[in-house]
Amino acid sequence: xxxxxxxxxxxxxxxxxxxxxxxxxxxxxxxxxxxxxxxxxxxxxxxxxxxxxxxxxxxxxxxxxxxxxxxxxxxxxxxxxxxxxxxxxxxxxxxxxxxxxxxxxxxxxxxxxxxxxxxxxxxxxxxxxxxxxxxxxxxxxxxxxxxxxxxxxxxxxxxxxxxxxxxxxxxxxxxxxxxxxxxxxxxxxxxxxxxxxxxxxxxxxxxxxxxxxxxxxxxxxxxxxxxxxxxxxxxxxxxxxxxxxxxxxxxxxxxxxxxxxxxxxxxxxxxxxxxxxxxxxxxxxxxxxxxxxxxxxxxxxxxxxxxxxxxxxxxxxxxxxxxxxxxxxxxxxxxxxxxxxxxxxxxxxxxxxxxxxxxxxxxxxxxxxxxxxx
Amino acid sequence: xxxxxxxxxxxxxxxxxxxxxxxxxxxxxxxxxxxxxxxxxxxxxxxxxxxxxxxxxxxxxxxxxxxxxxxxxxxxxxxxxxxxxxxxxxxxxxxxxxxxxxxxxxxxxxxxxxxxxxxxxxxxxxxxxxxxxxxxxxxxxxxxxxxxxxxxxxxxxxxxxxxxxxxxxxxxxxxxxxxxxxxxxxxxxxxxxxxxxxxxxxxxxxxxxxxxxxxxxxxxxxxxxxxxxxxxxxxxxxxxxxxxxxxxxxxxxxxxxxxxxxxxxxxxxxxxxxxxxxxxxxxxxxxxxxxxxxxxxxxxxxxxxxxxxxxxxxxxxxxxxxxxxxxxxxxxxxxxxxxxxxxxxxxxxxxxxxxxxxxxxxxxxxxxxxxxxx
Numbered sequence: 001x002x003x004x005x006x007x008x009x010x011x012x013x014x015x016x017x018x019x020x021x022x023x024x025x026x027x028x029x030x031x032x033x034x035x036x037x038x039x040x041x042x043x044x045x046x047x048x049x050x051x052x053x054x055x056x057x058x059x060x061x062x063x064x065x066x067x068x069x070x071x072x073x074x075x076x077x078x079x080x081x082x083x084x085x086x087x088x089x090x091x092x093x094x095x096x097x098x099x100x101x102x103x104x105x106x107x108x109x110x111x112x113x114x115x116x117x118x119x120x121x122x123x124x125x126x127x128x129x130x131x132x133x134x135x136x137x138x139x140x141x142x143x144x145x146x147x148x149x150x151x152x153x154x155x156x157x158x159x160x161x162x163x164x165x166x167x168x169x170x171x172x173x174x175x176x177x178x179x180x181x182x183x184x185x186x187x188x189x190x191x192x193x194x195x196x197x198x199x200x201x202x203x204x205x206x207x208x209x210x211x212x213x214x215x216x217x218x219x220x221x222x223x224x225x226x227x228x229x230x231x232x233x234x235x236x237x238x239x240x241x242x243x244x245x246x247x248x249x250x251x252x253x254x255x256x257x258x259x260x261x262x263x264x265x266x267x268x269x270x271x272x273x274x275x276x277x278x279x280x281x282x283x284x285x286x287x288x289x290x291x292x293x294x295x296x297x298x299x300x301x302x303x304x305x306x307x308x309x310x311x312x313x314x315x316x317x318x319x320x321x322x323x324x325x326x327x328x329x330x331x332x333x334x335x336x337x338x339x340x341x342x343x344x345x346x347x348x349x350x351x352x353x354x355x356x357x358x359x360x361x362x363x364x365x366x367x368x369x370x371x372x373x374x
Numbered sequence: 375x376x377x378x379x380x381x382x383x384x385x386x387x388x389x390x391x392x393x394x395x396x397x398x399x400x401x402x403x404x405x406x407x408x409x410x411x412x413x414x415x416x417x418x419x420x421x422x423x424x425x426x427x428x429x430x431x432x433x434x435x436x437x438x439x440x441x442x443x444x445x446x447x448x449x450x451x452x453x454x455x456x457x458x459x460x461x462x463x464x465x466x467x468x469x470x471x472x473x474x475x476x477x478x479x480x481x482x483x484x485x486x487x488x489x490x491x492x493x494x495x496x497x498x499x500x501x502x503x504x505x506x507x508x509x510x511x512x513x514x515x516x517x518x519x520x521x522x523x524x525x526x527x528x529x530x531x532x533x534x535x536x537x538x539x540x541x542x543x544x545x546x547x548x549x550x551x552x553x554x555x556x557x558x559x560x561x562x563x564x565x566x567x568x569x570x571x572x573x574x575x576x577x578x579x580x581x582x583x584x585x586x587x588x589x590x591x592x593x594x595x596x597x598x599x600x601x602x603x604x605x606x607x608x609x610x611x612x613x614x615x616x617x618x619x620x621x622x623x624x625x626x627x628x629x630x631x632x633x634x635x636x637x638x639x640x641x642x643x644x645x646x647x648x649x650x651x652x653x654x655x656x657x658x659x660x661x662x663x664x665x666x667x668x669x670x671x672x673x674x675x676x677x678x679x680x681x682x683x684x685x686x687x688x689x690x691x692x693x694x695x696x697x698x699x700x701x702x703x704x705x706x707x708x709x710x711x712x713x714x715x716x717x718x719x720x721x722x723x724x725x726x727x728x729x730x731x732x733x734x735x736x737x738x739x740x741x742x743x744x745x746x747x748x
Contacts, residue, residue, distance in 0.1 A: 032510030033536055038722045039510050047512035047544075073511065075542040079577055079603040083538065083626050087600075090629030091660050093667055136406030136413050137447065138421035162407055164457065168449040170421075203453055204607040205579035226461075229453040231605025233578040252457050255464030256630040256638045264630045286465050293467055348412045 004068040006052060007085065008099035011063045012262040019063050022094065023051050026067055029088045046070065062262075064098075076107045078233040078278065086257075086265070098266045102277040103311045109240040111247075113281040114313025115338050118246050121221070122196055124157060127368060128332055129340040130361045131248075131318065132347055134180070135162035141171040145179030147354065151347075152187030152195040154358025158340065159184065160224045161200035163250045173199075173211060174218075181219045196221035198248055205234050212238060215245060222246040222281075228253040232278060239279020248282035248318065249275050259293050267298050272305020276315050282340055287319035287331075296334075303335055316340045325350070325357075328364045337368070378442040380426060381459065382473035385437045386636040393437050396468065397425050400441055403462045420444065436636075438472075450481045452607040452652065460631075460639070472640045476651040477685045483614040485621075487655040488687025489712050492620050495595070496570055498531060501742060502706055503714040504735045505622075505692065506721055508554070509536035515545040519553030521728065525721075526561030526569040528732025532714065533558065534598045535574035537624045547573075547585060548592075555593045570595035572622055579608050586612060589619060596620040596655075602627040606652060613653020622656035622692065623649050633667050641672050646679020650689050656714055661693035661705075670708075677709055690714045699724070699731075702738045711742070 011022050024036065027049035032039050039048070047070060054065040074081045089095040102108055111117070119125050134147050144165075151159045159180070167173040180197045188194035199220045201211035208230050215223050222245050227235040229252060238247060251271060257264040258271070265274070271283045283306050288296040303317040320342035323331055331341060343361060350357030385396050398410065401423035406413050413422070421444060428439040448455045463469040476482055485491070493499050508521050518539075525533045533554070541547040554571045562568035573594045575585035582604050589597050597619050601609040603626060612621060625645060631638040632645070639648070645657045657680050662670040677691040694716035697705055705715060717735060724731030 031538065032512065033507070033538060034510050034719050034722065038719060039512075043510055043512040047510065072543055073538075075540050077540060077577055077581070079600070080538075080540050080542075082603050083576075083600065086629075087537065087603075087626035088629075090627055091625060091633060091667065092629065093633060133407070136408050136417055136421065138406065138413075138417040163461065164405065164407060164447075164454075166449050166451060166454050168454075169446055202457075203451055204611065205605060207451070226453070226457065229456050229461075229605070230607070231579060231603070233604070237578065251465060252461035253464050255460075255462075255466065256634065259465060259467060259637070260630065260634060263633070293465065345408050345412060348408065 002046060002070045002072055003104070004070050005101040005104040006066050006068045007097060009065045009067065010057070010096040010098050010266075011065055012094040012096075013061045013063070014094060019054060023054060023065055023067070025092070026089060026095065027051065030084055031069065031073060033088070047073065071105060074105065074107075078107065078236050081105065082232060093263055096263055096266065098269055099273065100269070102273060105277070108277040108312075109236050109279050110277060110312030111279050111281045111315050112239050112242045113246040114315050115307070116313065118281055118316060121246065122157065126337070128335075128337045128365050129157040129316070130358075130365055131158040131160060131340050131342045132156055132358070133160050133162040133342070133344045135165070135344065137162065137164045137168065138170050141175035141179040144171055144176050145183045148180045148183035148197060149187050150354040151358045152184045153191060154355040155191065155193065155362040156195050156358040157362070158196045158198055158222070160198035160248060162344075163200060163202075163224065163226060163252055165200050166202055174214060177215060177218045177220060184221075185219075198222040198224050200224040202226045202229055205230055208234055209238070212243060212245065216243060220245060222248060224248045224250060226250045226252045227278070235275070235280065236278040246281040247279065248284060249280040250284045251286070266301070267294055268301035268305040272302045272317070276306060276310070276312050280315055282316040282318045284318045284320055284342060287321045287323060289322035300334075303339065307338055314338070318342050320344065325360060325364070328361070329368065332365070332368045341365070376420060376444045376446055377478070378444050379475040379478040380440050380442045381471060383439045383441065384431070384470040384472050384640075385439055386468040387435045387437070388468060393428060397428060397439055397441070399466070400463060400469065401425065404458055405443065405447060407462070421447065445479060448479065452481065452610050455479065456606060467637055470637055470640060472643055473647065474643070476647060479651070482651040482686075483610050483653050484651060484686030485653050485655045485689050486613050486616045487620040488689050489681070490687065492655055492690060495620065496531065500711070502709075502711045502739050503531040503690070504732075504739055505532040505534060505714050505716045506530055506732070507534050507536040507716070507718045509539070509718065511536065511538045511542065512544050515549035515553040518545055518550050519557045522554040522557035522571060523561050524728040525732045526558045527565060528729040529565065529567065529736040530569050530732040531736070532570045532572055532596070534572035534622060536718075537574060537576075537598065537600060537626055539574050540576055548588060551589060551592045551594060558595075559593075572596040572598050574598040576600045576603055579604055582608055583612070586617065586619065590617060594619060596622060598622045598624060600624045600626045601652070609649070609654065610652040620655040621653065622658060623654040624658045625660070640675070641668055642675035642679040646676045646691070650680060650684070650686050654689055656690040656692045658692045658694055658716060661695045661697060663696035674708075677713065681712055688712070692716050694718065699734060699738070702735070703742065706739070706742045715739070
C-alpha cells in the first residue's frame with residue numbers, strides 16, 4: 001500500500017459554492033487536474049487526494065478539513081511538495097493550509113543546528129538571545145565594519161546583515177563580510193567574548209551556495225537567507241549539507257501567502273513548520289505591534305510551531321519589529337527564553353549610542369527571570 | 375548621477391493610516407529599513423525611494439503612486455530586484471505593484487524566442503495556436519506516449535506535460551520525455567506535420583537545468599517551467615543562455631500574489647510584464663470563466679502586457695481554463711491570433727475521442743477570420 005500524508009486546510013466557501021465541491025477541487029486540482037468522470041477508479045483511488053475529515057468552524061462558511069495524498073506524488077522533490085501543497089489552489093480564493101504531516105517526508109532534512117546546536121555553538125545556554133541588523137543600505141563596507149564593532153563591544157549576541165544588503169556596489173558582499181568578521185574579532189580581543197556575525201548570502205541559487213562557502217572561509221558565524229527570493233529548495237539543500245553555519249531565515253517576498261485571513265498558509269505553518277522542515281535554524285517573522293500585521297496569537301502560534309516536538313530539531317523563533325528597550329521584558333516573559341529578539345531601528349536611536357544600546361539589550365536578557373515556557 | 379527606475383503602485387490606505395505615511399513606508403522599508411530621522415541626508419537622497427507622483431483613484435482610500443529607486447540597489451541581481459519590488463511590503467496589507475520600468479534593467483534578458491521566434495520554429499504564422507496538457511498524474515510513460523500520439527495525429531500544435539508531472543515513479547521524467555518525443559515523431563511520419571512536445575523540467579535549480587539539457591538532447595520542442603516553485607532567477611538564467619527550447623511558464627504557487635484586490639502584483643504585471651522580462655516565451659494564466667478567479671478585463675490586461683511594445687520580445691498569452699469547443703471562436707475573436715489557447719479536460723471528454731477532439735480544435739483555429747488585434 002502506498003504511503004500517504006495528510007494536509008490540513010481551512011476552507012472558506014463562497015456563496016455560489018459548497019464545501020463538498022471545494023474539497024473535491026483540492027483532491028483533483030492538486031493531483032490529476034481532471035474532472036472525476038474523466039479518470040479511472042484506480043487513478044482516483046491511488047493518485048487523487050482523499051478527504052479524511054471535515055468539520056465547520058466557529059466562523060461562518062468556514063471549515064477545517066484534512067485530506068491525504070500519496071507521498072509518491074511529490075516525486076521526492078521539494079518543488080513538487082510545494083506544488084502539492086499550494087500549486088493551482090494558490091490561484092483560487094478560500095484555501096488556506098494550516099498544517100501538514102511533514103515529518104513523514106524523508107526528503108525534508110530539518111535543521112542542521114536548531115536551538116540546541118546554536119546554543120552550543122554560541123555557548124549561551126540559559127537565556128534568550130539578542131540580535132540586530134547592520135544598516136542602512138548605502139553604507140560602505142568599512143562603515144558596516146565600524147558599526148559591527150560597536151555592537152560587538154556592547155555584547156550583542158548576533159549581528160546580522162540587514163536583509164537588503166547583498167552585493168550592491170556600495171558595500172560588495174566579500175568586502176562587507178571581511179570587514180564585519182574582522183570587527184567581531186577585534187571586539188572579542190578587547191572584551192573576551194565574541195559576538196556572532198551572520199552574513200546575508202541571498203542571490204541566485206549558485207551565488208547563494210558560493211556566498212555560503214565564502215562566509216565559511218572568511219570565518220562568519222552564521223548566514224542570513226531569504227528563500228522566497230531564491231527558491232525554497234536551496235534552503236533544504238544547504239541544511240542537508242550540514243555545513244558549519246546556522247541559517248537565519250527571512251520572510252521577504254512571502255507576505256502575500258501569510259497575511260490574508262482566508263487564503264495562503266497560516267504564518268505558523270509557513271514560518272514555524274515548513275521552514276523548519278526545510279532546515280531553518282532561526283525563523284524571522286514580523287512581530288505583533290510592529291510595522292507589520294500579525295496578531296499576538298499568530299506570533300505565539302509561530303513560536304509554538306518552531307519549538308514543538310517533531311523529528312526536526314526545535315528552532316529559534318526570531319520576532320522582529322515592535323520591540324524596544326521598554327518592551328523587552330514583556331516580550332521575553334510572553335515568548336520565553338528559547339527566543340531570539342531582533343531589534344533594529346530603535347537601537348540606532350538610543351540616546352547613549354550604539355555600544356550602550358547593545359549593552360543594555362544584553363543586560364535585559366541576562367536579568368530576565370526564568371520563566372514558564374510555551 | 376545614479377540611474378533610477380520607477381515602480382508603479384496601487385495603495386489602499388487603512389483607516390488608521392495616511393497616504394503620506396504609506397508612501398514613506400515604501401520609500402524606506404524597501405531600501406534602508408530605518409526611520410527617516412536615523413539616516414543621513416545623503417543616504418535619503420541617493421539610496422531611499424523618492425515619490426514621483428501620487429493621485430487618488432475612483433476607489434475609496436485608494437491611490438496610484440510612482441516611486442523611483444536607484445537601479446544600483448538591485449546589485450544587478452534578479453533576487454534583489456524581487457526584494458526591491460516586494461520584499462518587506464509583501465508582509466503588509468494595502469500595497470500592490472501594477473508596473474515597473476523593467477526595460478531599464480540591463481540584467482533582465484527578456485525572451486529568447488517570443489511570438490516571432492516561436493512562430494518561426496513551429497512554422498505557424500497566421501493563426502492562434504492550440505495547446506493541451508497530457509494527464510492525469512498516475513499514467514505510465516507508455517500511456518503518456520500513447521496519449522501524445524493521439525493528440526499529434528489530430529494535429530494539436532503544442533502538447534505539453536501537465537504541470538503536476540515531473541519525476542514521479544509512475545512515469546519518470548526521462549522515460550516520459552522519450553516516449554512523448556517518439557510519439558510526436560511517429561505521428562509526424564504519418565501526417566507529414568509535427569506537433570511540438572513541451573516537457574515539464576521543473577525541479578530544484580540544478581535539476582531544472584539538467585532536465586532542460588535532457589529535453590534538448592531527446593529532441594523535445596520546448597519546455598514547461600514553474601518558476602515560483604524553483605525560484606524566478608532560473609527563468610532568466612535559462613533565457614539568457616539562448617538555448618534551443620522556448621519556455622512556457624506556469625503560475626503554480628504564485629496565486630496569493632495576484633488574486634487579492636488590494637495586495638500583491640496585478641496579474642498583468644506579474645504574468646505579462648515580469649515573466650516576459652525574465653524570459654518567458656509563453657505566459658500561462660487562469661482564464662476568466664475557468665475554475666479560477668480573474669475577470670475578463672484582467673485577462674485582456676495580461677494579453678496586452680505580454681504583447682505591448684518593449685525592448686523585450688512580445689510573448690504568447692496562454693489562457694487556460696473555461697475554454698471548450700463551443701467557446702473557442704468567442705475567445706479567439708476577443709484575444710486575437712497572437713494567443714495560445716490551452717485546453718485540457720474538455721478535450722478528454724469529446725464524444726468522438728482524443729484524435730477527433732484535437733482535429734476539431736485545430737480546425738476552429740484555422741477557420742477563424744483574421745481579426746482586430748489588441
